[in-house]
Amino acid sequence: MNHEKVEKLRKNPFGKIIVKLGGKILRCFNLYKTHRKFRWMTKQMNMIDPAQDKRPKYWKKCGVDTTGNFRVGYGVYFDAGNASHIHIEDGVWITSRCLLLCHKRDLANYLVGDDINNMPYIIADIRIGKGVHIGMDTVIMPGVTIGDGAIIGAGSLVTKDIPSYTLAVGRPAKIVKEFPRCSEITPSVVSNNISI
Numbered sequence: 297m298n299h300e301k302v303e304k305l306r307k308n309p310f311g312k313i314i315v316k317l318g319g320k321i322l323r324c325f326n327l328y329k330t331h332r333k334f335r336w337m338t339k340q341m342n343m344i345d346p347a348q349d350k351r352p353k354y355w356k357k358c359g360v361d362t363t364g365n366f367r368v369g370y371g372v373y374f375d376a377g378n379a380s381h382i383h384i385e386d387g388v389w390i391t392s393r394c395l396l397l398c399h400k401r402d403l404a405n406y407l408v409g410d411d412i413n414n415m416p417y418i419i420a421d422i423r424i425g426k427g428v429h430i431g432m433d434t435v436i437m438p439g440v441t442i443g444d445g446a447i448i449g450a451g452s453l454v455t456k457d458i459p460s461y462t463l464a465v466g467r468p469a470k471i472v473k474e475f476p477r478c479s480e481i482t483p484s485v486v487s488n489n490i491s492i
């Protein structure tokens with residue numbers, strides 16, 4: 297509506313009300329549009345992978361049980377809907393493109409003709425011990441506990457518990473090495489190292 301028409305409307309009592317109401321409705325509509333835009337922006341921001349130093353804090357905010365003293369690489373996905381089922385201790389390194397899953401379908405009663413989408417979920421905790429190193433592109437399945445100091449090779453699929461200070465690799469991950477304690481290193485090995 298142009299300025300002249302508005303002035304004309306203002307001259308009669310009914311027109312005055314229409315102009316007043318119209319202005320209010322327009323302001324409300326603009327406010328609603330701004331609010332929608334703000335919500336959309338917030339949603340987009342949440343989808344952006346935060347900077348490396350902010351990722352542990354972001355995970356903690358999402359509900360992951362941790363002090364936040366661990367490292368996360370690029371594109372690591374965790375079960376955000378079940379974040380409280382993820383427990384991460386200090387010094388853990390979750391390298392890029394890993395995936396931490398806390399839920400899966402319960403197939404105990406799945407029969408021919410059933411719809412998988414109607415099967416109940418099993419939700420189980422993931423526990424990652426102190427100083428664990430998880431290689432790139434690894435998937436950690438629900439219910440898995442990885443002991444302190446364990447190392448998971450790149451591209452592994454961890455379906456079962458991994459004991460402390462072991463090396464596990466493969467899909468599914470298998471233990472291929474148990475790291476020795478300092479006291480277990482024989483003197484001959486030490487002297488061999490020195491001679492080299």
Ligand SMILES: CC(C)(COP(=O)(O)OP(=O)(O)OC[C@H]1O[C@@H](n2cnc3c(N)ncnc32)[C@H](O)[C@@H]1OP(=O)(O)O)[C@@H](O)C(=O)NCCC(=O)NCCS
Nearest residue numbers: 391392430431432447448449450451452463464465466472
């Ligand atoms: C698992 C890992 C720690 C082993 O390192 P390593 O002790 O130097 O072992 P080697 O490279 O000598 O390999 C030993 C054996 O394991 C195998 N292997 C190594 N890494 C493997 C992996 N990720 N998956 C499957 N097998 C693997 C090797 O083929 C070799 O097998 P062989 O004895 O039959 O020949 C390492 O290979 C790895 O995957 N590190 C993670 C890398 C990563 O994610 N980097 C990103 C950091 S930001």
